[in-house]
Amino acid sequence: MIRSLVRAGALLALAGSLAMPMAAQAQAYPTKPISLVVPFAAGGPTDVVARTLAAAMTRLLGQSVVVENTTGAGGTIAANRVAKAAPDGYTVLIHHNGMATAVGLYRKLAYNPQEDFEFVGQVADVPMTLLGRKTLPPNNLGELITYLRANRDKVTLANAGLGAVSHLCGMLFQKAIGVDLVTVPYKGTAPAMTDLLGGQVDVLCDQTTQTLPQIAAGTVKLYGVTAPSRIASLPNAPTLAESGLKDFQVVVWHGVYLPKGTPRPVIDRLNGALQAALKDPEVRRKLTELGAEIVPTEKQTPEALRGWLKAEIDRWTPIIRAAGAYAD
Numbered sequence: 001m002i003r004s005l006v007r008a009g010a011l012l013a014l015a016g017s018l019a020m021p022m023a024a025q026a027q028a029y030p031t032k033p034i035s036l037v038v039p040f041a042a043g044g045p046t047d048v049v050a051r052t053l054a055a056a057m058t059r060l061l062g063q064s065v066v067v068e069n070t071t072g073a074g075g076t077i078a079a080n081r082v083a084k085a086a087p088d089g090y091t092v093l094i095h096h097n098g099m100a101t102a103v104g105l106y107r108k109l110a111y112n113p114q115e116d117f118e119f120v121g122q123v124a125d126v127p128m129t130l131l132g133r134k135t136l137p138p139n140n141l142g143e144l145i146t147y148l149r150a151n152r153d154k155v156t157l158a159n160a161g162l163g164a165v166s167h168l169c170g171m172l173f174q175k176a177i178g179v180d181l182v183t184v185p186y187k188g189t190a191p192a193m194t195d196l197l198g199g200q201v202d203v204l205c206d207q208t209t210q211t212l213p214q215i216a217a218g219t220v221k222l223y224g225v226t227a228p229s230r231i232a233s234l235p236n237a238p239t240l241a242e243s244g245l246k247d248f249q250v251v252v253w254h255g256v257y258l259p260k261g262t263p264r265p266v267i268d269r270l271n272g273a274l275q276a277a278l279k280d281p282e283v284r285r286k287l288t289e290l291g292a293e294i295v296p297t298e299k300q301t302p303e304a305l306r307g308w309l310k311a312e313i314d315r316w317t318p319i320i321r322a323a324g325a326y327a328d
Contacts, residue, residue, distance in 0.1 A: 029089050029266050033064040037082050037093045039075030041188065042067075045209035045290075049124060049254055050094045052286045056277035061269075065092075074163035074327055076102050076109065079257075083111040087118075087261035089270065094123070096252050097165055100312035104320030105163045105327040114310060119302040120256035120270050123278065124292040127227035128169050128250050129211045130240060131204050131220045133196055141223045141243035145177050148203075157181040158192040158201040162327050166192065168316065169205035169226060169250045171323055176245050196220065207252050208233060208291025226250040233291040253295075253312075255305045267302060275300050 034057075038050045047069060054065040070078035075098040085091035099113050130141070138144035148155055157174070159167035162185055174181055184201050186192040189210050195201045197219055205226070212233060214220045224240040225231055228249050240248040256274060258267060277283055278294050287294060298304060320326075 029269055030061055030063040032090065033066050034061070034089070035068050035091050036065050037078050037091065038067055038069050039071065039078035039093075039095055039098065040069065041071050042069050044189065045126060045207045045252065046094065046096050046254065048209060048290060049126070049287070049292065052283055053094070053123060053274070053277055056280045056283045057273045060273040060276050074098055074102065074105060074161075076106060076111075079113070080110045082257065082259060083116040085259045087259040087263075089258060089262055089266035091259065092120070092270065093117070093257040094254060095257065096254050097168065097312065097316075098163060099255060099257070100309055101163060101168060101316045101320060103313050104317035105325065107326060107328055113313070114306075116260050118258040118260060118262045118267055119305040119309070120258060120267060121274050121300040121302060122295045122305050122308060123254040123256060123274070123300075124287050124294050125227075126207045126209055126252040126254075126290065126292045127225045127231050128165065128205055128207055128252065129215065129225050129234070129237070130169075130173065130223040131196065131206070131211060131214070132223060133199050133202055134218075134220055135199060136202055136221055138223075139221070141238070141240060141245070144203075144223050145244070148177060148179050148181065152179045152181055155181050155203065156184050156201040158184045158186060158196060158204045160189040160192050160206065161185050161187055162325065164189075165250070165252050166204065166206045167325075168320075170203075171319065171325065172248070172250060173205060173240075173245075175319070176248055205250075212291050227293075231291060231293065232288065253308070255309065257305075271300070271302060 036050055036054050038047050040046050050067050054067050057065045070081055082091055082093040102109055138147045157170050159170050189206055192204055196204045215222050222237055224238050224243050225234055226240055
């Protein structure tokens, strides 16, 4: 009996000694720079959001938060990299809707978005805008829908590539109006916008982070925003829903993730820094200038992001698979 008690005590002591370094490490976190992995190129919408966030979190955490752009395969290379990284809090992922839509787009996905990550919180929503080339005849959404239905074989709908949010928005728009248009994929938003400005394509749905300068300059026609309500950066622009497309809503949402198995104290530390950064006046100013809207505090939690991701996977997977829009 005494021998058993001694053995049990020794095992408990060993377990405690093993747990203490992990707890101490989590408590001291961070002790070195943190990599914030962005799945898209520098200068793009998600990159801009990431760099704004990283600057504030650097001040709050006392360690550099360094943005690393890991591009390719619609964001899945970056996501897979973080999923396979050490769960120590030093490799962090910021991703948009592509975290959810990859489930439908890729039949052989190397990771499970719901099972292979820990969740930190949501960041900001970026509305999208439906644009036409400046010389396109319709002047409002009702006229545009009539025009598209009459010229479906002639009108070209640009997007920034398979799986890009502009592609998803365009897919949902075609479904909403019951018309299949001639789609023209590009390798990124910049060339798609360039051709829209040059009149080589007719219609484009893309984020306010990219479209506000052209709207302000009057070089494109604006048919509406895809947010559920009017946005501060375009107060006179109607939503597509209020213009007749009932319940039409597409926003580019952003979430922050960690590899599965990251200790809870590290998750909580990052979540605290995230929430504090989103209250920073400079962060709020920069994101507002981009047309982005910081999500409410209740959405800035690990649990809220987990639930939102599942809801978005459930929403987009049937739409993508019905369209046969596979990326592999």
